[in-house]
Amino acid sequence: QVQLKESGPGLVKPSETLSLTCTVSGFSLTSYHVSWVRQPPGKGLEWMGVIWGDGSTAYNSALKSRLSISRDTSKSQVFLKMSSLKTEDTATYYCAGSYRYWGQGVMVTVSS
Amino acid sequence: DIQMTQSPSLLSASVGDRVTINCKASQNINKYLNWYQQKLGEAPKLLIYNTNNLQTGIPSRFSGSGSGTDYTLTISSLQPEDFGTYFCFQHNSWPTFGAGTKLELK
Numbered sequence: 442q443v444q445l446k447e448s449g450p451g452l453v454k455p456s457e458t459l460s461l462t463c464t465v466s467g468f469s470l471t472s473y474h475v476s477w478v479r480q481p482p483g484k485g486l487e488w489m490g491v492i493w494g495d496g497s498t499a500y501n502s503a504l505k506s507r508l509s510i511s512r513d514t515s516k517s518q519v520f521l522k523m524s525s526l527k528t529e530d531t532a533t534y535y536c537a538g539s540y541r542y543w544g545q546g547v548m549v550t551v552s553s
Numbered sequence: 554d555i556q557m558t559q560s561p562s563l564l565s566a567s568v569g570d571r572v573t574i575n576c577k578a579s580q581n582i583n584k585y586l587n588w589y590q591q592k593l594g595e596a597p598k599l600l601i602y603n604t605n606n607l608q609t610g611i612p613s614r615f616s617g618s619g620s621g622t623d624y625t626l627t628i629s630s631l632q633p634e635d636f637g638t639y640f641c642f643q644h645n646s647w648p649t650f651g652a653g654t655k656l657e658l659k
Contacts, residue, residue, distance in 0.1 A: 476648070478597075486597065486640055488648040502554065502647070535596055540587055540644055541608070543596040 443467035445475075445536050445544035452550050453526055459551075463519040463536030463544060470494070470512055473539045475519045477510060479532040480546075487532075492519055526551045555579050559641055559651030565659040570631045574654045576641035578622040585645035588617055588626045591653075592637040600639075601626065631656075 449461035463475060470492075477489040490500040492510045500508050509522045519536060533546040556579040566572050576586065584604040589597035599608045601617035604624060614629040628635055636658055641651040 485653050486642075486650040488642075488650065491648075499647075540642065540648075541599050541602065543598070546596050 443538060443542045445538055445542055447534060447536055447544045447547040449534075449547050449549065451548060452552065454553050455526055455528060455551055457526055458522060458524045459526055459530070459549060461521040461534055461536075461547060461549075463521070465517045465519070465536075465538060468538060468542075470514045470517060470519065475512070476537045476540065477519075477521050478535045478537055479530075480535070481529070481532045489521070528552065554647050555582060555643055555645065555649055557641055557643055557649050557651040559654055561654060562652065564654055564656045566631055566656065567659045568631055568633055572628045572631055572656065574626045574639050574641075574656075576619075576624045576626075576643075576651050578624070578643055581621050582643040582645035584620060585643055586617070586619065586624045587642045587644065588615075589640045589642060590635075590637050591640065597640060 444466045446464050453459050471494050474491050474493045476491040478486055480486050490510050492498050492512055498510050507524045512519045528551050531551045533548045535546045537543045558577045560575050586604050588601040590600055591597045600611050600615050604619050605617045616627050618625050636656050639654045
């Protein structure tokens with residue numbers, strides 16, 4: 442069955458770069474798109490960006506200058522990198538396949 | 554960016570009630586509207602995709618409708634496991650979520 446799982450550091454310092462990995466199984470990255478979505482504690486959901494089946498990307502305009510999404514199809518992995526982190530980037534980060542299948546999320550705290 | 558105005562933000566209801574949650578888009582989203590349920594500490598779960606398509610495994614008491622800018626999620630007879638927060642999500646262009654509706658026990 443389709444599964445996605447996020448991994449990465451739980452704590453990052455302000456101004457540093459966040460690197461997260463989404464490992465997928467049960468579907469091909471060349472056939473389905475994968476998005477990153479985040480949710481600050483107690484708040485709503487924010488779509489961050491997507492990598493399409495053809496490898497092209499699109500980003501939330503509010504994050505575009507700091508965000509990069511890439512993938513390694515041989516490893517069935519999608520990567521998120523976000524630079525210049527701020528405390529307000531503290532959130533649970535999810536990857537989602539075709540807006541249908543979601544990972545369990547990884548909580549990231551930005552703090553010195 | 555397309556803004557999604559979701560209402561109500563808080564809904565108190567009883568088991569067996571029929572409930573509706575609404576989302577209004579700031580422009581036509583061509584039925585590219587999904588509904589998700591989220592419970593505390595869990596990832597969102599897809600209920601309805603593209604306005605009115607029931608995701609596999611989701612009970613038929615959930616239904617969706619709408620077109621243009623106005624969309625509705627209906628739960629025909631509320632069950633105890635339905636309490637949680639519901640989000641609408643448009644993916645017509647530059648995806649955006651509604652702010653959420655917390656469905657609580659009256």
